[in-house]
Amino acid sequence: MKRKDIGCRHTMPVQPTDIIGTYNEDGTADFAPITWVSHTYVDDEEPWIVISMWGTKKTKRNVQRTGQFSINMATTGMLQLVDYFGSSSGKNGAKNALPYTYSSASVAAAPTLDESPWVCECEVMQSVQTGKSDTFFCKVLNVQIDETFEVEEWGVDLTKLDPVIYSGHYQSVGKYLGTIGDFYSP
Numbered sequence: 001m002k003r004k005d006i007g008c009r010h011t012m013p014v015q016p017t018d019i020i021g022t023y024n025e026d027g028t029a030d031f032a033p034i035t036w037v038s039h040t041y042v043d044d045e046e047p048w049i050v051i052s053m054w055g056t057k058k059t060k061r062n063v064q065r066t067g068q069f070s071i072n073m074a075t076t077g078m079l080q081l082v083d084y085f086g087s088s089s090g091k092n093g094a095k096n097a098l099p100y101t102y103s104s105a106s107v108a109a110a111p112t113l114d115e116s117p118w119v120c121e122c123e124v125m126q127s128v129q130t131g132k133s134d135t136f137f138c139k140v141l142n143v144q145i146d147e148t149f150e151v152e153e154w155g156v157d158l159t160k161l162d163p164v165i166y167s168g169h170y171q172s173v174g175k176y177l178g179t180i181g182d183f184y185s186p
């Protein structure tokens, strides 16, 4: 194989399409897609979520004010909501041009989208500002999953959850391939 240089832009071709739920000052909900989401370990316990937000969006202001939010995995059936939430801002009023319902998270002070089969409730522990971006390091307070799904020791079969992958475009998950150790064991 011979590779070609394509510049610095396409650094993260596989991103999760997560819809972040926050509460506004008046207690109404705001939702916005954020795909700059990853995780890290701080100690030996549970992973922390790392999430980055650019500019002055309402979601960022809400996270800075409340310190808590929900991550709602977007499935392929939720693409219209992703596009809508991503092309409108809570700064201009409630996002109610499309029908959707939400509930309160189990632990975090945040709204959760009823349509999402996987939800992660988070609390900000630390944040770092780099230019116009703020990156939040967050403890996971709770994870919810559609009760019809099996949760194995290693996680969940994504072909059944059907998440949207963001690569600059929207894509979906293909085949289930196996787990660590299925392809090589020393």
Ligand SMILES: Cc1cc2nc3c(=O)[nH]c(=O)nc-3n(C[C@H](O)[C@H](O)[C@H](O)COP(=O)(O)O)c2cc1C
Residues within 6 Å of the ligand: 017, 030, 031, 032, 033, 034, 035, 036, 037, 052, 053, 054, 055, 056, 057, 058, 059, 060, 082, 083, 085, 086, 087, 088, 089, 090, 091, 166
């Ligand atoms: C697919 C998609 C991915 C996005 N990912 C991010 C992201 O990772 N970080 C970010 O700051 N904004 C991201 N955005 C932009 C916000 O969703 C957008 O600015 C939204 O209008 C913010 O709404 P709010 O002001 O109600 O928070 C993304 C938008 C789309 C459509």
